[in-house]
Amino acid sequence: MKKLALLLFSLCLGFAASAQEVGIIMGTARDYMRTGDVESTLIRLKNLGITKLEGAGSRNMPREEYKALLDKYGFDVVCGGTSFEQLQSEEAIEKIIENLKFFEAEYAVCYWIPHNGDDFTFEDIKKGVEVFNKAGKQFAEAGISFLYHAHGYEFRVYPGPGTMYDYMLEHLDPRYCNIEMDVFWMRNPGQNPAELMRKYPGRFPITHLKDRMIGSVDNLNGRQDPQRNVVLGEGDVNIAEVMKAARETGVKYHFIEDESSRTGVQLPMHLAFLRGLDLDRQALDYSVERFHKALVDADSVTLSYLTAEELTYGHSSGAIENKSIFKEALLSGKSDFSRIDFSKPDIHIKGDVAWVRGNMDADLVGNNGSTSNVKLKILYVWVKEKESGYWKLLARQAVR
Structure with missing residues (x-):
């Protein structure tokens, strides 16, 4: 009976996601990992219907042992992270590529452009574009797609049309660099994530799904109290519209990310909300x-x-x-x-x-x-x- 229930759950989740796969960034499983037992954590995630992961490696075991467990339980690593500093070294990029290929990942992701405190400047965004285009070409030649994960500080004005975010999208070569859209961090500076997807269709192959507590104060600093991560559908991001826009504009993967202290409790609730969306019809x-x-x-x-x-x-x-x-x-x-x-x-x-x-x-x-x-x-x-x-x-x- 338990196997039947799991099968029905997986089928329902697959219908909701359809061409878009739903998984998690591994940090969201941290509550389940507190015992340090990687295998039991993977079993628990599999029982929730999750098979797609962001994160190419485990801090708790050698990568060969970790990969064997992923294969045993049918998990796919879709992407792994890199730092901005690593992207400025061809040798460092080669090591990242080797690790991503070991895990059979499709994407590399950079999560931050370094800057001075809250002072993110036009020079910083231009530097980011230059580094991402160059590094992205090296990844592309190795068969890996490269993405930048924006945090919202990119929406500042500059001496040009729109915002620095618009400048970035216009100057990043889509052959070499696209965007992993974290919908929480797009909402945090006052933007509409669904409208951004429709403004730049095809530029967001992956999202991070998380919702922001209603009443949160917008800011351009890429910061927010992590306890304002609420269950998908209960915040001010409008996740239902995000999922609809994602279906319209070619998003391939969604990774649930929950940075609150309630992640273990909220993860099944996130999945239940997504399972209830009739995305194809919308x-x-x-x-x-x-x-x-x-x-x-x-x-x-x-x-x-x-x-x-x-x-x-x-x-x-x-x-x-x-x-x-x-x-x-x-x-x-x-x-x-x-x-x-x-x-x-x-x-x-x-x-x-x-x-x-x-x-x-x-x-x-x-x-x-x-x-x-x-x-x-x-x-x-x-x-x-x-x-x-x-x-x-x-x-x-x-x-x-």
């Missing part, structure tokens, strides 16, 4: 909404992003277009929507395929500028890409 619903907005706005970038290369787009007249003809007709004005209302869509999801039915009430603009109303019944077929987790429109058919 992400698909949002993708349909964005698709219709892109039709009205003639937004070529979004239309490309939301449609599969094999798109077959059927009109109520019987005409069928492929992706290039569909986009050309819309962008040239041959097909010009000024308003679309798609009411009460009926969404069904089966694995990586979904179909959406609904009634469309739309206004079309003719060549002479006149507007005509059309009412259509629409069937959409969407597919979820395995590589990115994005929902993309594969087929559409309209009838009057």
Whole structure:
């Protein structure tokens, strides 16, 4: 019976995460590690449905012995940390690469850019960009992806557009460096983590999931009382919206991090909250909404992003277009929507395929500028890409 319950729990958690894997950064297991028994800790984590870990090594045993236990219980090390100082030495990076490959990890992560107290300057961010791009290239050549974990002090203004965080994202080469988004530390300086994901889609392959106690005071110093880490869904980060945005923008892994003294008690509660989210439906619903907005706005970038290369787009007249003809007709004005209302869509999801039915009430603009109303019944077929987790429109058919 216990095995059946564990299987059902794992299946439910897998459904909630789907293309996004949910694990923990190993510091979150510190309450379970107080006895020093690594094996019993791993068994406990496995019984919670956790198999993905951040942290390439154990302080309690040689790495060969630790790796053998990870393999025995089916754990995968996804990433491991490095320091800013190590990133400035090719020899140090080679040692990090060797260790990450030993653990079969995909990512290396730097968690801090050194600076003087609370005085984080534009020179500091420029230095960070330079170091990360150079080190990231060395990691990339070895088959390891490199990430920077921001802590919120990067959102200061500088003599340029936006904040230093914007400068950083614009100047980090995405081939060599992307971001591990800690959603707590993005909320702490007053930012909206979900909006950041949507502003820079594809730049955040990994998150740290943690929630911040309601009433916490924002600051730009990358600091907060660790006791303000609360159960996911109970704070002011809006974890449900974060998970929805993550599904839309290609996040691959989520690692729960809890820095409070209650981590042992809160970890099962974090997992229970995530298990209850219907993320696939939320992400698909949002993708349909964005698709219709892109039709009205003639937004070529979004239309490309939301449609599969094999798109077959059927009109109520019987005409069928492929992706290039569909986009050309819309962008040239041959097909010009000024308003679309798609009411009460009926969404069904089966694995990586979904179909959406609904009634469309739309206004079309003719060549002479006149507007005509059309009412259509629409069937959409969407597919979820395995590589990115994005929902993309594969087929559409309209009838009057």
